[in-house]
Amino acid sequence: MAKRVLVTGGAGFIGSHLCERLLKEKSEVLCVDNFFTGSRANVLGLMDNPNFELLRHDVTFPLYVEVDEIYNLACPASPIYYQRDPVQTTKTSILGAINMLGLAKRLRVPILQTSTSEVYGDPDVHPQTEDYRGRVSITGPRACYDEGKRCAETLFFDYQRQHQLPIRVARIFNTYGPNMHPQDGRVVSNFIIQALTNQPITLYGDGSQTRSFCYVEDMVEGLVRLMACETASMPINLGNPVELTVEELAMRIVALCNSRSAVTYRPLPQDDPTQRCPDIGQARERLRWSPKVNLDDGLMRTIAYFETRLSGASPLLSLSMRAAS
Known part of the structure; x- marks a missing residue:
């Protein structure tokens, strides 16, 4: 029986490629997006696939669906867009995480959070390893995104500890394609x-x-491998070193x-x-992943x-x- 997979932010840049990859693996894909930065054009080629469903929804509101896995990508990632409405950006990161974690808890399914290299801020450790705690301004114009993602990570690990929820956290570095x-x-x-x-x-x-710049095809491969990794108990850097x-x-x-x-x-x-460059030692060891393109x-x-x-x-x-x- 095919897995039913929820991808929030699925009409965005990385999300649309992830939806396509999951469909190729014969999963049923529920793509959720509010189209603030995502675009129907990105998933237009998927619309005729009977295993693909597109739903307009804002993750700051609860979502009641039945799925087997959740990829939470919903949040504007470009400074132009996340600074346009910083309060909504913070809400998307935090309330979106709460709502998707609540759904995963109810269904008892694994959930993957796409965090960001921005949690490291302007780093004084180089390259950045997952145990580095970052050097982030909490009052600057980028804080709505940086701190929103940091708080989302906290929520994910608290749900893991308190509710034994199977979580994955990917810290995504610059991606293009x-x-x-x-x-x-x-x-x-x-x-x-x-x-x-x-x-x-x-x-x-x-x-x-x-x-450092990672091609989107490689990034999606890393996300899929991370979701399949049941021993990923810490955030994992995904990017090109x-x-x-x-x-x-x-x-x-x-x-x-x-x-x-x-x-x-x-x-x-x-x-x-x-400076911004990932140490991907954990991804190489745990996921057997490194960029190819x-x-x-x-x-x-x-x-x-x-x-x-x-x-x-x-x-x-x-x-x-x-x-x-």
């Missing part, structure tokens, strides 16, 4: 759109801050797009971390996706192009 929102403000999507349209590449600060500067990323994208874009520099946003291959697939979007002259991309000009 098709279905990224063209206006999400993340460096990969920003740089690709600017490069494809020969607009100036916008670098914040001097471009020396470092990041290959680190590069933001400036290096910009130059690589310009070259891959054969672009004429020049680089412009703007002030670094408040609380923007200077190299950066250039992943970027080329992502560039091809945005080229298709540009050729379709979608309203979202048109707005993004005007904003960049």
